Amino acid sequence: MSDMTTRFADIVGAHNLLIGDAIPDDYSHDEELTHPPQKPAYLAKPSSAEEVARLLETAAANKVPVTARGSGTGLSGAAIPRADGLLISFERMNKVLEVDTVNQVAVVQPGVTLTELDAATADCGLRYMVHPGELSSSVGGNVGTNAGGMNAVKYGIARHNVVGLQAVLPTGEIIRTGGKIAKVSTGYDLTQLIVGSEGTLALATEVIVKLHPRLDHSATVLAPFADFDQVMAAVPIVVASGLGPYILEYIDNMTMAALVHTQNLELGIPDSVRDSCQAYLVVGLESRTADRLDEDVERAGELLAELGAADAYVLEGASARKLIEAREKAFWTAKAMGADDIIDTVVPRGAMPKFLAGARDLAGAAGGGAVGCGHAGDGNVHLAIFCKEPAARKKLMTDIFALAMELGGAISGEHGLGRAKTPYFLELEDPVNVDLMRRIKQSFDPAGILNPDVLFG
Amino acid sequence: MSDMTTRFADIVGAHNLLIGDAIPDDYSHDEELTHPPQKPAYLAKPSSAEEVARLLETAAANKVPVTARGSGTGLSGAAIPRADGLLISFERMNKVLEVDTVNQVAVVQPGVTLTELDAATADCGLRYMVHPGELSSSVGGNVGTNAGGMNAVKYGIARHNVVGLQAVLPTGEIIRTGGKIAKVSTGYDLTQLIVGSEGTLALATEVIVKLHPRLDHSATVLAPFADFDQVMAAVPIVVASGLGPYILEYIDNMTMAALVHTQNLELGIPDSVRDSCQAYLVVGLESRTADRLDEDVERAGELLAELGAADAYVLEGASARKLIEAREKAFWTAKAMGADDIIDTVVPRGAMPKFLAGARDLAGAAGGGAVGCGHAGDGNVHLAIFCKEPAARKKLMTDIFALAMELGGAISGEHGLGRAKTPYFLELEDPVNVDLMRRIKQSFDPAGILNPDVLFG
Numbered sequence: 021m022s023d024m025t026t027r028f029a030d031i032v033g034a035h036n037l038l039i040g041d042a043i044p045d046d047y048s049h050d051e052e053l054t055h056p057p058q059k060p061a062y063l064a065k066p067s068s069a070e071e072v073a074r075l076l077e078t079a080a081a082n083k084v085p086v087t088a089r090g091s092g093t094g095l096s097g098a099a100i101p102r103a104d105g106l107l108i109s110f111e112r113m114n115k116v117l118e119v120d121t122v123n124q125v126a127v128v129q130p131g132v133t134l135t136e137l138d139a140a141t142a143d144c145g146l147r148y149m150v151h152p153g154e155l156s157s158s159v160g161g162n163v164g165t166n167a168g169g170m171n172a173v174k175y176g177i178a179r180h181n182v183v184g185l186q187a188v189l190p191t192g193e194i195i196r197t198g199g200k201i202a203k204v205s206t207g208y209d210l211t212q213l214i215v216g217s218e219g220t221l222a223l224a225t226e227v228i229v230k231l232h233p234r235l236d237h238s239a240t241v242l243a244p245f246a247d248f249d250q251v252m253a254a255v256p257i258v259v260a261s262g263l264g265p266y267i268l269e270y271i272d273n274m275t276m277a278a279l280v281h282t283q284n285l286e287l288g289i290p291d292s293v294r295d296s297c298q299a300y301l302v303v304g305l306e307s308r309t310a311d312r313l314d315e316d317v318e319r320a321g322e323l324l325a326e327l328g329a330a331d332a333y334v335l336e337g338a339s340a341r342k343l344i345e346a347r348e349k350a351f352w353t354a355k356a357m358g359a360d361d362i363i364d365t366v367v368p369r370g371a372m373p374k375f376l377a378g379a380r381d382l383a384g385a386a387g388g389g390a391v392g393c394g395h396a397g398d399g400n401v402h403l404a405i406f407c408k409e410p411a412a413r414k415k416l417m418t419d420i421f422a423l424a425m426e427l428g429g430a431i432s433g434e435h436g437l438g439r440a441k442t443p444y445f446l447e448l449e450d451p452v453n454v455d456l457m458r459r460i461k462q463s464f465d466p467a468g469i470l471n472p473d474v475l476f477g
Numbered sequence: 478m479s480d481m482t483t484r485f486a487d488i489v490g491a492h493n494l495l496i497g498d499a500i501p502d503d504y505s506h507d508e509e510l511t512h513p514p515q516k517p518a519y520l521a522k523p524s525s526a527e528e529v530a531r532l533l534e535t536a537a538a539n540k541v542p543v544t545a546r547g548s549g550t551g552l553s554g555a556a557i558p559r560a561d562g563l564l565i566s567f568e569r570m571n572k573v574l575e576v577d578t579v580n581q582v583a584v585v586q587p588g589v590t591l592t593e594l595d596a597a598t599a600d601c602g603l604r605y606m607v608h609p610g611e612l613s614s615s616v617g618g619n620v621g622t623n624a625g626g627m628n629a630v631k632y633g634i635a636r637h638n639v640v641g642l643q644a645v646l647p648t649g650e651i652i653r654t655g656g657k658i659a660k661v662s663t664g665y666d667l668t669q670l671i672v673g674s675e676g677t678l679a680l681a682t683e684v685i686v687k688l689h690p691r692l693d694h695s696a697t698v699l700a701p702f703a704d705f706d707q708v709m710a711a712v713p714i715v716v717a718s719g720l721g722p723y724i725l726e727y728i729d730n731m732t733m734a735a736l737v738h739t740q741n742l743e744l745g746i747p748d749s750v751r752d753s754c755q756a757y758l759v760v761g762l763e764s765r766t767a768d769r770l771d772e773d774v775e776r777a778g779e780l781l782a783e784l785g786a787a788d789a790y791v792l793e794g795a796s797a798r799k800l801i802e803a804r805e806k807a808f809w810t811a812k813a814m815g816a817d818d819i820i821d822t823v824v825p826r827g828a829m830p831k832f833l834a835g836a837r838d839l840a841g842a843a844g845g846g847a848v849g850c851g852h853a854g855d856g857n858v859h860l861a862i863f864c865k866e867p868a869a870r871k872k873l874m875t876d877i878f879a880l881a882m883e884l885g886g887a888i889s890g891e892h893g894l895g896r897a898k899t900p901y902f903l904e905l906e907d908p909v910n911v912d913l914m915r916r917i918k919q920s921f922d923p924a925g926i927l928n929p930d931v932l933f934g
């Protein structure tokens with residue numbers, strides 16, 4: 021056993037420190053499509069903030085690169101470790117420490133999955149509303165990526181729902197930021213700086229998340245549109261309507277066909293409508309009372325018709341659930357269809373038509389394709405990119421990201437940059453911003469041990 | 478004319494650079510109660526980001542401390558300049574550059590006041606919902622302090638409503654952060670780091686703010702409670718009720734008496750009720766339709782009665798407006814009553830009863846008093862502190878802040894630390910956090926020119 025192995029094992033206990041072949045393959049990747057798997061030199065499974073602190077202190081003293089891992093469901097390769105590095109898995113730190121109904125927050129360890137947190141809060145009528153498509157993802161991972169998901173259009177992203185942290189700095193110091201409080205103006209907001217930093221600044225060992233009331237009544241309206249641009253033009257109007265949808269997704273016809281096919285969806289849409297429509301809008305509505313929900317659903321139907329929808333289907337119970345689940349699994353469908361890469365670009369809502377038309381033109385010109393769906397309410401476009409040749413694909417992705425930025429958007433709306441998107445970021449972002457971020461990184465991590473391949477390459 | 482004067486005048490034009498007696502007294506203070514006014518050596522009124530950049534570059538090269546000033550309505554002394562420093566007033570950068578109804582954002586220069594922005598957005602049915610009590614405050618000042626205000630309980634604070642910035646670094650570089658986008662996971666969130674940094678990291682020269690639909694129907698319910706603790710216990714329940722109040726304030730009886738007296742309020746509350754009540758809850762409700770509003774008001778009345786309110790008065794039109802305005806002016810009333818200092822501590826909503834009882838006990842033991850009101854929905858307690866003797870007052874304030882922190886709260890919920898609260902922060906905050914913030918400060922401001930008396934003393 022090497023010296024480092026002994027030291028790490030002393031901290032977490034011998035059976036919580038794996039090396040070499042003892043490390044299962046799973047720990048060598050997340051769900052990103054293009055990066056080769058990579059096993060770490062060491063896999064540690066700490067059980068407390070103190071253990072994490074000692075791991076980081078030891079790693080920093082010995083310049084061992086460290087990558088944090090939640091559930092490994094990320095889509096940007098941010099949880100892929102270095103070959104010579106330490107991977108810290110938070111799977112053993114998976115307790116819901118407190119569900120505080122008075123302050124409407126939960127205090128959880130980072131390894132808690134969204135499914136577990138949902139179960140722990142079900143009885144009290146509250147819920148953590150960050151809802152990326154993959155519910156096996158962990159709260160710590162949500163902090164790392166600043167996760168979004170379908171409900172963000174109403175409830176915001178991880179950033180808006182994480183109000184406090186306990187975190188370990190790469191120096192081995194443990195800090196607390198924020199708290200069970202709705203707001204604070206007391207020094208720099210360290211919570212917000214750590215959220216979305218993809219494990220490059222500090223590791224969250226406790227997370228305080230907001231909970232919202234579970235509303236009793238919800239419905240899903242599915243509206244096919246003959247014309248793609250009409251869908252995109254409808255989005256800002258639905259957002260501004262006052263209906264307050266908690267889901268507002270678009271799905272293009274190719275993607276819908278694939279979802280229907282791979283997931284056996286029964287949407288009850290006549291073939292004639294389906295064949296003539298270019299895209300769908302999915303509008304989720306919820307309310308405190310059944311009456312108001314009915315009213316809102318009716319109003320939504322009228323509005324969608326005014327905006328050019330061919331029809332508006334109200335999906336009930338199981339069929340609504342199935343559609344939403346299918347949409348959540350769109351990534352698996354894209355993967356099964358052989359997508360070569362995926363993007364989750366964000367643009368101003370109003371710029372979606374231009375962006376989508378541009379992206380498809382670019383893909384076509386490159387001899388490839390770009391199809392998808394997205395959190396339309398947030399201007400967050402998910403595209404599966406089909407383009408086999410790596411150099412051509414790299415150029416295509418660069419061009420698409422450049423277009424998004426030109427339109428006032430950004431490379432990633434919710435998945436983060438990870439190893440996969442960092443090269444594009446470094447090529448396209450203003451170097452003044454990158455340098456500033458690099459200095460911020462140094463102020464947290466002088467030894468540069470935390471996820472060194474992410475953000476700065 | 479000194480060399481520095483010439484250089485600054487060359488940048489902004491001679492008549493936009495004032496020195497000595499030519500600088501009006503107004504520029505020597507904000508509205509904080511305890512700090513002596515201080516005139517700067519130079520007052521510059523730039524008209525563009527480029528001018529701000531050149532001012533900062535010149536100041537950095539010559540180690541001239543720089544303080545930014547919006548409207549000077551801050552309550553923490555953060556806009557008080559150094560005697561040898563440069564004060565940059567954004568009063569000439571006061572254009573609403575764009576009201577973008579599709580993306581529901583406005584792009585404004587920092588000197589735009591809230592009154593001006595409200596006027597510019599009135600016609601399109603949208604509104605910037607950050608609403609500190611003083612509408613002459615500027616959007617740039619809101620960015621500086623991370624302003625809150627009454628509507629934060631529903632619409633969030635400045636942090637939640639500022640989605641992008643153009644900002645000048647103290648190195649003279651101009652950056653853009655965020656954009657007209659709902660979310661982003663592309664590197665560190667520089668927008669959120671600059672918001673609330675009280676002019677110590679970078680100066681905002683353009684601000685993109687979210688706009689929300691103006692709802693057509695609103696009402697204000699005023700509920701007197703015999704027992705102070707009941708008011709506090711009612712708050713989390715009203716928040717969780719699903720009624721979604723856009724205002725949820727408490728006012729203690731002493732403060733209400735002073736407001737009624739100084740501002741001629743007619744609340745229509747019988748003397749007997751008034752005399753026997755310890756505090757009031759003010760609940761603002763709004764809705765898309767008159768019917769729903771009526772329903773909600775009725776439900777709120779029932780709920781408040783269940784929670785122990787002596788009664789619930791629905792205030793209409795002018796009398797509602799007057800009450801809200803009076804509440805907004807509570808600071809002036811406190812000042813007129815001879816308050817020696819004010820605090821805007823935030824605690825978990827559920828800890829308000831403990832905090833308020835503790836604060837009043839501490840004030841009593843110090844031979845002083847603590848009365849007030851607050852953004853109860855946010856756990857944000859505003860107290861006027863009466864305690865003449867400076868040393869005793871300093872100890873009292875320290876004890877009150879320490880109590881808030883013990884309960885999981887923070888020194889300031891919305892006013893910021895400024896010159897006034899920085900010493901308490903440095904005394905009470907974990908030194909690891911302060912050191913980290915100091916390193917972040919250095920990563921932005923290596924010469925240490927931006928508001929050096931604020932946050933780090």
Ligand SMILES: Cc1cc2nc3c(=O)[nH]c(=O)nc-3n(C[C@H](O)[C@H](O)[C@H](O)COP(=O)(O)OP(=O)(O)OC[C@H]3O[C@@H](n4cnc5c(N)ncnc54)[C@H](O)[C@@H]3O)c2cc1C
Binds near residue numbers: 051157166
């Ligand atoms: C089918 C599918 C659908 C998806 N849909 C969405 C979606 O709609 N929206 C969305 O945003 N994402 C989506 N994702 C991506 C993914 O679920 C989220 O990014 C999630 O937040 C990742 O959580 P995780 O626990 O798996 O994190 P991991 O993949 O393990 O790690 C993600 C990042 O967080 C860091 N990290 C992990 N733990 C910590 C910690 N304790 N402290 C600091 N950093 C830490 C890691 O280092 C890494 O940088 C989807 C993924 C799949 C497979």
Ligand SMILES: Cc1cc2nc3c(=O)[nH]c(=O)nc-3n(C[C@H](O)[C@H](O)[C@H](O)COP(=O)(O)OP(=O)(O)OC[C@H]3O[C@@H](n4cnc5c(N)ncnc54)[C@H](O)[C@@H]3O)c2cc1C
Binds near residue numbers: 544622626675680682
């Ligand atoms: C009667 C009254 C009621 C109030 N009620 C509330 C309330 O309910 N909630 C609340 O939050 N506040 C309240 N305030 C405080 C005040 O209105 C807010 O803090 C407001 O945000 C200050 O804006 P300003 O333009 O006056 O800023 P200033 O006082 O001029 O400056 C405040 C801070 O912002 C910095 N700053 C100014 N411009 C910029 C810029 N362009 N870039 C970077 N930094 C900048 C300054 O350096 C300083 O640190 C109240 C004040 C009064 C007098």
